[in-house]
Amino acid sequence: MMAETPENAAPVATRCGFVALIGAPNVGKSTLVNALVGSKVTIVSRKVQTTRALIRGIVIDNNAQIILVDTPGIFAPKRRLDRAMVSTAWVGAHDADLVCVLLDAKAGIDEEAEAIFAKLAIVNHPKILVINKVDIVSKEKLLKLAQAANERLKFAETFMVSAMTGDGVDDLRHKLAAMVPAGPFHYPEDQMSDAPMRHLAAEITREKIFRQLHQELPYQSTVETDTWTERKDKSIRIEQTIFVERESQRKIVLGKGGATIKSIGADARKEIAEIVGVPVHLFLFVKVRENWGDDPNRYREMGLEFPKE
Numbered sequence: 001m002m003a004e005t006p007e008n009a010a011p012v013a014t015r016c017g018f019v020a021l022i023g024a025p026n027v028g029k030s031t032l033v034n035a036l037v038g039s040k041v042t043i044v045s046r047k048v049q050t051t052r053a054l055i056r057g058i059v060i061d062n063n064a065q066i067i068l069v070d071t072p073g074i075f076a077p078k079r080r081l082d083r084a085m086v087s088t089a090w091v092g093a094h095d096a097d098l099v100c101v102l103l104d105a106k107a108g109i110d111e112e113a114e115a116i117f118a119k120l121a122i123v124n125h126p127k128i129l130v131i132n133k134v135d136i137v138s139k140e141k142l143l144k145l146a147q148a149a150n151e152r153l154k155f156a157e158t159f160m161v162s163a164m165t166g167d168g169v170d171d172l173r174h175k176l177a178a179m180v181p182a183g184p185f186h187y188p189e190d191q192m193s194d195a196p197m198r199h200l201a202a203e204i205t206r207e208k209i210f211r212q213l214h215q216e217l218p219y220q221s222t223v224e225t226d227t228w229t230e231r232k233d234k235s236i237r238i239e240q241t242i243f244v245e246r247e248s249q250r251k252i253v254l255g256k257g258g259a260t261i262k263s264i265g266a267d268a269r270k271e272i273a274e275i276v277g278v279p280v281h282l283f284l285f286v287k288v289r290e291n292w293g294d295d296p297n298r299y300r301e302m303g304l305e306f307p308k309e
């Protein structure tokens, strides 16, 4: 039990962390995110071609900010370029503070679940097993499933929930809040609801850059969404900055007469507009930021793993 904090005591320390949600398609990830966050989350991950960790939702519970991320594209990429990117998708799991592995109670440990278990064997962060859809499966079957899963992988905790009815979801949220590391909130509270879309938009632009320039740029550039403004006519104005390390790279991103950045912007704008369902005005800026590569926080913010020595 947690002790009551006296009113004159120092402010309660906050906690904040990234929780990666991993599970086969249809296991109920979106439903669980909605249940954990408590409101409809707008991102439809299926439409998104990117393979990197995406913020699905952010929730505050017991002075903890829990940032729920998932890694679309973890499964069977068809194109070669996608395959090349998929290895980075698992960085989402390595980079998170906690990993939630979702199992569909009805489907049990199928081929996809086995593949996930195998991949996760080398991920060192605490892993939590979440068996979802308990509303449609007998207790007996659930217990057997929990046991079988725990024999395959060492889970710190096992939860049985129904994302649909909300059964067990509060307990899971409280546990995640208790397990994320101590630290300040990563997102100001007034940006929490926009953060997933801002992050997704940045990720889309980053991916367009990668697709057009992966042979010329020796690393994955970073993109940040600076402003996200809904205009009176319901269209959205987005300003983003692409950060590169050197002037020569800035020239590559701009291209002759700005042709490359124009094309990147057009592709990104189209995809973002499809997802948000309204016209988008996208403004891209390219800036040289020396030494950003030395800052581990920057890497983390971008969902990248800080390169080890």
Ligand SMILES: Nc1nc2c(ncn2[C@@H]2O[C@H](COP(=O)(O)OP(=O)(O)OP(=O)(O)O)[C@@H](O)[C@H]2O)c(=O)[nH]1
Residues within 6 Å of the ligand: 023, 024, 025, 026, 027, 028, 029, 030, 031, 032, 045, 046, 132, 133, 134, 135, 136, 161, 162, 163, 164, 165
């Ligand atoms: N009975 C039951 N059905 C659920 C539960 N959670 C999710 N579902 C259903 O399972 C299906 C898949 O749920 P989603 O949340 O879309 O699954 P997802 O894992 O996000 O799917 P992808 O986007 O393909 O990764 C939907 O039809 C949900 O209504 C649950 O707790 N119980």
